[in-house]
Amino acid sequence: MKLLSERLLWAMQQEQERRKGKRVTKAELARAAGVSDTAAGNWLKGDHGIDAPRARALANYLQVDPVWLETGQGAAEPAKAAVQHERPSVRVLHPDDPVPDDVVLVPESRIEFAAGNGRTAMYELVEEEEPATYRRSWFQKHGINPERVRRFRVSGDSMEPMLYARDTILVNLDERNVIEGKMYAIRYGDELRVKYLSRRVDGTLLLRSVNPAYPVEEVSPDLVEQHISIIGRVRDTSGTGGL
Numbered sequence: 379m380k381l382l383s384e385r386l387l388w389a390m391q392q393e394q395e396r397r398k399g400k401r402v403t404k405a406e407l408a409r410a411a412g413v414s415d416t417a418a419g420n421w422l423k424g425d426h427g428i429d430a431p432r433a434r435a436l437a438n439y440l441q442v443d444p445v446w447l448e449t450g451q452g453a454a455e456p457a458k459a460a461v462q463h464e465r466p467s468v469r470v471l472h473p474d475d476p477v478p479d480d481v482v483l484v485p486e487s488r489i490e491f492a493a494g495n496g497r498t499a500m501y502e503l504v505e506e507e508e509p510a511t512y513r514r515s516w517f518q519k520h521g522i523n524p525e526r527v528r529r530f531r532v533s534g535d536s537m538e539p540m541l542y543a544r545d546t547i548l549v550n551l552d553e554r555n556v557i558e559g560k561m562y563a564i565r566y567g568d569e570l571r572v573k574y575l576s577r578r579v580d581g582t583l584l585l586r587s588v589n590p591a592y593p594v595e596e597v598s599p600d601l602v603e604q605h606i607s608i609i610g611r612v613r614d615t616s617g618t619g620g621l
Contacts, residue, residue, distance in 0.1 A: 383424035385447055388454070389440040396441070405590070410439035410540075412559045412574025412586045432559070438540050439588070482517065482524045483509040486546060489530060489570050489609070504531075510546070510616065522613060526551045530563060530570060532617075536587040537572055545617030547572060553611035556583070561612040567605050572612060 390402040408418040411432040421428060428436070428448055437444035446452045486504040510529055517524045532545045541547070549563045556562070556577045564571050564585075573595075574586040581599030583606065597606060 380450055381424045382428055382447075382450075383422050385442075385450060385454070386421055386436070386440075389436075389442045389447065392442070393440050402440075406439075407436060409586060409590050409594070410588050411435045412561065412576075412588075435540060435588070480514045482512045482514050484512060484524070484527060484529050484548065485509040486529045486531060489528075510548070512548075512614075520613065522550050523552060527613070528610070532572060536589050536592045538589045540588045541572065541615055542617065545615060547612045548614035548616075549610040550613050551610040553613075554608045556608065557611070563609040563612060565607045565609060570609070575608075 386407070390407075393402050394400065404418045404422060405415055407421070408415045411418065412435065413432065430444070430448055433448035434444040437447045440447075442454050443452055446454050486507040486509070488502045488504055512524070514524070517527075528549050528551060529546050530549060532541050532547060533543050535543065547563060556575050558576045559574055562573065562575050564573060564575070571585070574588075576584045576586070578584070581602065583597045583599075583602050585595040585597065587594075
């Protein structure tokens with residue numbers, strides 16, 4: 379299957395069979411990838427290609443291999459031990475061993491916000507959890523300062539099947555400008571939320587979930603100013619949620 383549209387339609391058919399005949403809609407694809415219905419429609423018509431992050435999101439949703447979906451290369455079915463692209467290498471460290479120079483340990487943090495409409499965030503380390511291990515070269519590759527990242531634990535089901543409750547996200551605090559269709563950790567009132575974001579010309583902020591049970595939230599500029607602040611962009615996810 380040379381065309382993205384052919385691969386998508388095939389994957390949708392397989393997912394429909396797993397659902398015992400329930401059709402996969404264009405709107406579902408849009409929500410899963412964090413894009414507009416028009417963009418999803420262009421993929422299905424074969425008018426446009428797809429970038430790697432959105433291919434991964436759709437591949438997770440449709441249970442196919444992301445490289446195959448993006449490029450047509452390899453097998454459609456994901457290998458059980460497939461290496462995930464752009465993910466840090468895994469290394470086993472004994473707690474008593476010194477940390478190698480090329481390794482960065484990122485502990486998990488809790489986040490608290492100032493009362494009222496204050497936008498100050500305070501981070502408290504979760505001492506009972508083991509830190510995540512990252513290669514320093516991974517941070518260098520993506521232009522991320524390891525001193526400016528935080529790890530948070532996810533709750534709720536709005537981002538399933540990409541993120542499940544108890545999974546963790548790595549957030550770059552230096553990336554706070556909204557890039558269309560990217561995933562961010564945001565403060566909404568006194569809550570930490572994880573959403574795909576996009577912004578209209580008038581300043582309205584669109585919050586998109588992956589789970590189709592959650593509709594797109596439209597937040598007016600006035601409400602954004604009062605209740606929302608962007609903590610940072612999600613640059614990595616990990617966990618065993620859903621297993």
